[in-house]
Amino acid sequence: MRNIFSYVVFLILFSFSYTIYGHHAFTAEFDANAPINITGKVVKVEWINPHAWVHVEVLKESKATIWMVEGGTPNTLIRNGLTKNSIKPGTVINVRGYQSKGKLCLPRCIANGRDITFPDGSKVFMGSSGTGAPRDGSDPKER
Amino acid sequence: MVNGEQKTSLMKFLFITMIGLPLVLLGAEYETPKTWFGDPDLQGTWTNASLTTLERPDEYKSLIVNERDALIAKRMTKEFVDAQDNYLEPGETPKAGADVGGYNTAWMDFGTELFKINGDYRSSIITYPEDGKLPRRWIGWGKEAIAIARMFRQADHPELRSLGERCIVGFGSSGGPPMLNVLYNNNYQIVQSPGYVMIMVEMNHDARIIRLNSEFNPDNMRRWLGDSIGFWEGNTLVVKTKNHHPQQKFRAAIRHQILISEGAEITEKFTRVGKNEILYQFEVNDDEAYKDVWKGEMPLRASQEKIYEYACHEGNYAMANILAGARAEEEQ
Numbered sequence: 001m002r003n004i005f006s007y008v009v010f011l012i013l014f015s016f017s018y019t020i021y022g023h024h025a026f027t028a029e030f031d032a033n034a035p036i037n038i039t040g041k042v043v044k045v046e047w048i049n050p051h052a053w054v055h056v057e058v059l060k061e062s063k064a065t066i067w068m069v070e071g072g073t074p075n076t077l078i079r080n081g082l083t084k085n086s087i088k089p090g091t092v093i094n095v096r097g098y099q100s101k102g103k104l105c106l107p108r109c110i111a112n113g114r115d116i117t118f119p120d121g122s123k124v125f126m127g128s129s130g131t132g133a134p135r136d137g138s139d140p141k142e143r
Numbered sequence: 144m145v146n147g148e149q150k151t152s153l154m155k156f157l158f159i160t161m162i163g164l165p166l167v168l169l170g171a172e173y174e175t176p177k178t179w180f181g182d183p184d185l186q187g188t189w190t191n192a193s194l195t196t197l198e199r200p201d202e203y204k205s206l207i208v209n210e211r212d213a214l215i216a217k218r219m220t221k222e223f224v225d226a227q228d229n230y231l232e233p234g235e236t237p238k239a240g241a242d243v244g245g246y247n248t249a250w251m252d253f254g255t256e257l258f259k260i261n262g263d264y265r266s267s268i269i270t271y272p273e274d275g276k277l278p279r280r281w282i283g284w285g286k287e288a289i290a291i292a293r294m295f296r297q298a299d300h301p302e303l304r305s306l307g308e309r310c311i312v313g314f315g316s317s318g319g320p321p322m323l324n325v326l327y328n329n330n331y332q333i334v335q336s337p338g339y340v341m342i343m344v345e346m347n348h349d350a351r352i353i354r355l356n357s358e359f360n361p362d363n364m365r366r367w368l369g370d371s372i373g374f375w376e377g378n379t380l381v382v383k384t385k386n387h388h389p390q391q392k393f394r395a396a397i398r399h400q401i402l403i404s405e406g407a408e409i410t411e412k413f414t415r416v417g418k419n420e421i422l423y424q425f426e427v428n429d430d431e432a433y434k435d436v437w438k439g440e441m442p443l444r445a446s447q448e449k450i451y452e453y454a455c456h457e458g459n460y461a462m463a464n465i466l467a468g469a470r471a472e473e474e475q
Contacts, residue, residue: 025308025465026244027242028298029465030243032242033240035238036236036237037234037236049452049453049454049455049458050453050455050458050461051458053460068460070460071246071250072249072250072251072327073250073327073453075328076250076327076328078451079252079448096231096235096237097243097244100468101468102468103471104467110460110464112244113246114230114231115247
């Protein structure tokens, strides 16, 4: 009985910990039933903590909508040589992710960006592409 | 032609280089630099980013990990990163009902390898109990489960949300004590002045101010990150912390989940073992949440990188979005 109790408690705790991905739980902010796949021009980049935001203008039937796309802390990217100037206004990007639970889009629509892709297919913010691979300081060549 | 005197000199040279020098190197202790006021110098920017987690994964049967398994861990992490970042086909839209996830791994900095101590890879930060697991007192954890559930589900106002979301302290136990690694911002800056040691934690810009050779504050003073005092034991900084803040009891990150009760007593030791490394050791005494004491150690490695400001409040759009999301759900 005690083992079952322990297991249940652990499951509860672990399931919560999974949602604590970073500074906050994305599941509290974004709607799993509202996936997005949008393409538009970058109009602004907010390189701020706790999360960076990329503003994208998306045209649909001649109507422009601004989407704010949430990323992670910029500190890691700055350390890897990327800055807000690495994504210049006017750059066309594709963003895939999920819209926020609040969908009023006032003043802007909000989404998280699971990944961001340029028209030529290259991806930005991809750890596996070498632009931001996590480092741990153990390799002297990294210093 | 080598004469007798030259032969003797050659033998001496060979003895020194082949036997004497390695012995000297083996026995050589790192001479800790001193600050201008004479304390051992721990100052600088340090990182504890590593694949090694607080508790030992079940795959590992011992604290020490052989080279082969350490390489496997490194390779599997890269595969995980690739899968995490490339889970969709080109042009494919994410599926409805799937995990909304977070951001991809470029935003993270959780290390690429298990850390090494004395040349050996380690499977866990925990060194005692020997199984590398927290000796949880499950009754205590069960009592907390309800409060924890509330914390992640209630969104009537900001004060009901977790401390990390509110920009009060970093998530998990990044600020400590004990100071544990998380997914990113695993950087610490140590600054010393006569009578004080300050540890600035990049995650959430938390600052631990340790008063040297001092007394604890009165028990009714509960500060974020606890009340820390310290002293030097030779070249080792010993830090004792108690009177933990009740709202900081449950500390969760994806890489560790711990309870630190208000009455817990935590001892940390910082020893500079080389120009580029501090050995960080800790011991947690918390009868309320654990059946036994637990101990751990990890290296803090020198970083040439800067620590950047983590001005959490100024850019915290997420809090408003979380509350707006809760209101939208209520309307449905």
